[in-house]
Amino acid sequence: MNTMNMLDKTLDTNTTKIAARDVNVYYGETHAIKNVNVEIATNTVTAFIGPSGCGKSTFLRCINRMNDTIDVCRVTGDILLDGEDIYDKRVDPVQLRAKVGMVFQKPNPFPKSIYDNVAYGPRIHGLSKNKSEMDEIVEKSLRRAAIWEEVKDRLDAPGTGLSGGQQQRLCIARAIATEPEVLLMDEPCSALDPIATAQVEELIDELRANYSVVIVTHSMQQAARVSQKTAFFHLGNLVEFGATGQIFTNPEDPRTESYITGRIG
Amino acid sequence: MPLFWLVVVLLALTALGFWFGRRRALASVQGNPRHLHSLPIYYGANVAMSIAIPALLTLVIWLLAQPLVIENRVSATIPQDLLPENTSIGLVMSDVRRLAEGLDQAVEQNVMTTAETLALDASTTDVRELLGTVGVALGSEVRPEVLSAAQSYRQLSSTGSTAMAVVCLVLALAGFGLSARHTNKEFRARNVVERGVLALLILAASLAILTTVGIVLSMLFETVNFFGLHAWTDFFFGSTWAPNFRGDSELSMLPLLWGTLYISAIALLVAVPVGLFAAIYLSEYAGPAVRSLAKPLLEILAGIPTIVYGLFALLTVGPLLLNLFGQGENGILGLNWMTGATSVLTAGVVMGIMLIPFVSSLSDDIINAVPQSLRDGSLGLGATRSETIRQVVLPAALPGIVGAILLAASRAIGETMIVVMGAGAIAKFSANPFESMTTITTRVVSQLTGDTDFASPETLVAFALGLSLFVLTLGLNVLALYIVRKYREQYD
Ligand SMILES: Nc1ncnc2c1ncn2[C@@H]1O[C@H](COP(=O)(O)OP(=O)(O)O)[C@@H](O)[C@H]1O
Numbered sequence: 060m061n062t063m064n065m066l067d068k069t070l071d072t073n074t075t076k077i078a079a080r081d082v083n084v085y086y087g088e089t090h091a092i093k094n095v096n097v098e099i100a101t102n103t104v105t106a107f108i109g110p111s112g113c114g115k116s117t118f119l120r121c122i123n124r125m126n127d128t129i130d131v132c133r134v135t136g137d138i139l140l141d142g143e144d145i146y147d148k149r150v151d152p153v154q155l156r157a158k159v160g161m162v163f164q165k166p167n168p169f170p171k172s173i174y175d176n177v178a179y180g181p182r183i184h185g186l187s188k189n190k191s192e193m194d195e196i197v198e199k200s201l202r203r204a205a206i207w208e209e210v211k212d213r214l215d216a217p218g219t220g221l222s223g224g225q226q227q228r229l230c231i232a233r234a235i236a237t238e239p240e241v242l243l244m245d246e247p248c249s250a251l252d253p254i255a256t257a258q259v260e261e262l263i264d265e266l267r268a269n270y271s272v273v274i275v276t277h278s279m280q281q282a283a284r285v286s287q288k289t290a291f292f293h294l295g296n297l298v299e300f301g302a303t304g305q306i307f308t309n310p311e312d313p314r315t316e317s318y319i320t321g322r323i324g
Numbered sequence: 325m326p327l328f329w330l331v332v333v334l335l336a337l338t339a340l341g342f343w344f345g346r347r348r349a350l351a352s353v354q355g356n357p358r359h360l361h362s363l364p365i366y367y368g369a370n371v372a373m374s375i376a377i378p379a380l381l382t383l384v385i386w387l388l389a390q391p392l393v394i395e396n397r398v399s400a401t402i403p404q405d406l407l408p409e410n411t412s413i414g415l416v417m418s419d420v421r422r423l424a425e426g427l428d429q430a431v432e433q434n435v436m437t438t439a440e441t442l443a444l445d446a447s448t449t450d451v452r453e454l455l456g457t458v459g460v461a462l463g464s465e466v467r468p469e470v471l472s473a474a475q476s477y478r479q480l481s482s483t484g485s486t487a488m489a490v491v492c493l494v495l496a497l498a499g500f501g502l503s504a505r506h507t508n509k510e511f512r513a514r515n516v517v518e519r520g521v522l523a524l525l526i527l528a529a530s531l532a533i534l535t536t537v538g539i540v541l542s543m544l545f546e547t548v549n550f551f552g553l554h555a556w557t558d559f560f561f562g563s564t565w566a567p568n569f570r571g572d573s574e575l576s577m578l579p580l581l582w583g584t585l586y587i588s589a590i591a592l593l594v595a596v597p598v599g600l601f602a603a604i605y606l607s608e609y610a611g612p613a614v615r616s617l618a619k620p621l622l623e624i625l626a627g628i629p630t631i632v633y634g635l636f637a638l639l640t641v642g643p644l645l646l647n648l649f650g651q652g653e654n655g656i657l658g659l660n661w662m663t664g665a666t667s668v669l670t671a672g673v674v675m676g677i678m679l680i681p682f683v684s685s686l687s688d689d690i691i692n693a694v695p696q697s698l699r700d701g702s703l704g705l706g707a708t709r710s711e712t713i714r715q716v717v718l719p720a721a722l723p724g725i726v727g728a729i730l731l732a733a734s735r736a737i738g739e740t741m742i743v744v745m746g747a748g749a750i751a752k753f754s755a756n757p758f759e760s761m762t763t764i765t766t767r768v769v770s771q772l773t774g775d776t777d778f779a780s781p782e783t784l785v786a787f788a789l790g791l792s793l794f795v796l797t798l799g800l801n802v803l804a805l806y807i808v809r810k811y812r813e814q815y816d
């Protein structure tokens with residue numbers, strides 16, 4: 060792990076939240092992820108970049124076992140969350156997903172009110188004793204997702220009626236309402252306009268204070284703006300992993316350099 | 325010229341026109357299709373269309389109109405005062421038609437020549453016996469005025485048919501000539517064919533709408549007749565259904581409506597939970613192997629004719645319920661609630677079974693239309709599969725499912741055979757599901773079958789019932805479609 064030596068000084072204090080060891084993922088015959096080893100630290104934004112189809116989403120979905128919902132998908136290797144293997148038989152994937160929240164590429168608010176969207180997770184997991192506690196959770200989550208001011212007067216309006224950027228922030232609020240420890244985001248800005256993107260990026264930077272965030276992005280500028288660490292995937296391999304500044308200014312692998320300078324699409 | 329050959333000739337002309345138009349178009353550019361405005365087949369199609377459409381359209385209209393015109397002209401020749409007591413001009417005309425058909429048969433079987441049929445005289449020949457020999461049985465002796473009417477009927481028909489053949493052929497040839505003249509490289513055949521296709525589609529659409537309008541109007545007409553003979557207050561607000569062909573009937577829709585709604589409600593009580601759960605299993609849990617087996621099986625169930633379900637009600641479900649709730653086979657449960665195999669419950673349960681595939685396949689489509697991203701969102705928050713289904717998938721699919729249930733309800737309300745065989749024939753208000761009851765549809769059938777006089781309220785009530793049923797199911801369908809459509813807008 061020679062890349063570990065090049066961490067920013069500020070990150071040295073952060074402990075490892077997630078560690079992947081020799082992870083392989085197969086979709087039937089397709090070998091989508093090949094021997095990936097990676098460590099994701101607390102209070103850090105880690106970006107996964109790489110050409111489309113290289114397995115970024117697949118790997119991200121391994122971290123909260125969303126791949127379990129795909130019949131043909133098979134995962135080998137270990138992924139440790141706080142030192143415990145999440146693919147161990149004793150781990151309940153449903154419980155795991157409450158701890159490792161996920162935000163998807165396309166905003167997917169439920170066809171319910173804004174309030175019920177945010178309260179969905181806490182209700183399922185019984186996080187509040189009464190209505191006023193729930194109100195508090197909802198307000199706190201919406202505030203953290205930087206959308207409270209925009210929706211506080213219409214919490215009963217359907218979440219599907221919001222604009223794209225607002226919907227995505229609502230989905231982030233929904234994800235953080237269950238108080239996860241890790242937040243996975245799969246291209247959260249790809250369906251948004253530049254202004255909404257800027258808002259979400261700003262939000263991601265704030266979320267770093269409480270969570271470790273993993274973000275998949277196809278925009279290298281975005282990776283450079285929001286992340287402290289970057290992982291570059293290519294054809295299912297993790298080619299290079301290191302401090303974002305390092306990857307963008309002085310990549311070690313020629314493939315990384317080609318991608319960053321625009322030669323691999 | 326017989327109709328068959330006329331059509332064959334028209335079609336042959338059409339084919340010839342196609343070939344000719346195509347050739348002529350190519351000839352106009354010395355065989356190089358690049359210089360044509362349209363592809364060569366469009367020129368052919370244009371000529372074919374110009375031949376076939378006017379001629380065939382005229383043919384159809386002529387065939388529809390000719391009998392009406394002839395009927396009118398012939399019935400005018402029958403003197404009113406010669407009509408016997410108790411018959412209408414309509415009955416005499418049906419004698420005339422039958423006699424004319426008989427004479428046609430006689431000519432066809434070479435029993436007599438066309439000239440001989442014209443020379444027939446009812447006072448000298450026994451026409452009835454003569455036609456008996458060619459296999460046409462007449463109800464009574466032939467009166468001279470009927471015979472002469474039949475003779476002029478035949479003559480008018482044959483003149484009409486000849487005229488029709490001539491007009492159609494002339495139209496076809498004119499279309500051929502005109503369109504062939506147009507066929508050159510500048511002619512925009514493709515655009516003309518496009519308009520032809522549009523006209524064809526509009527014709528099909530308006531036929532569908534016109535028949536619906538026609539059905540409704542004919543029902544409406546007879547219903548108005550009914551309300552002329554019977555008090556509408558009794559029909560809508562009375563409490564008894566007691567048709568009596570000697571007159572003096574009580575004809576209230578309400579007991580029948582009650583039976584209809586009661587049986588339909590039981591059917592939905594069976595079909596909705598089972599169908600919905602089956603749909604949820606198939607769309608959310610079943611693997612591809614189960615799905616590929618179970619879906620076609622359910623669809624086969626949907627294709628079984630309802631008479632078969634009726635037999636099932638009569639032979640299996642009815643006796644089974646009687647064993648459970650009555651004294652059949654000395655009563656398994658020791659109850660005595662049910663005395664006969666036909667009951668509201670029997671018909672309702674079997675109708676419910678019939679509706680299961682209907683509900684499940686509609687709901688399955690609707691549940692599948694809920695975007696996967698919503699399921700992912702819910703699972704990603706740590707919800708289990710059934711929590712996801714209950715709290716996200718079903719609420720999102722609810723409007724569509726309600727629509728499906730309403731469509732199922734309108735099928736239940738319109739169902740006849742299962743009720744005839746499973747529910748009995750007694751019209752009454754009762755909340756006991758073990759009693760026989762009857763529905764609107766079965767009464768429509770029973771009022772119209774058998775020897776009935778089409779001018780009595782006991783018969784005409786069938787049309788009023790039919791129209792009420794139509795309005796009821798139409799309302800349900802409109803509501804269902806409205807709900808389904810509103811739901812569609814959400815995810816487009
Ligand atoms: N559900 C699936 N079934 C089969 N193959 C899949 C599935 N999802 C992804 N793949 C395959 O796995 C590879 C990686 O896909 P993905 O992780 O979506 O890439 P990325 O997110 O980097 O664009 C691709 O080759 C893709 O075709």
Ligand SMILES: [Mg+2]
Binds near residue numbers: 115116117
């Ligand atoms: Mg992806």
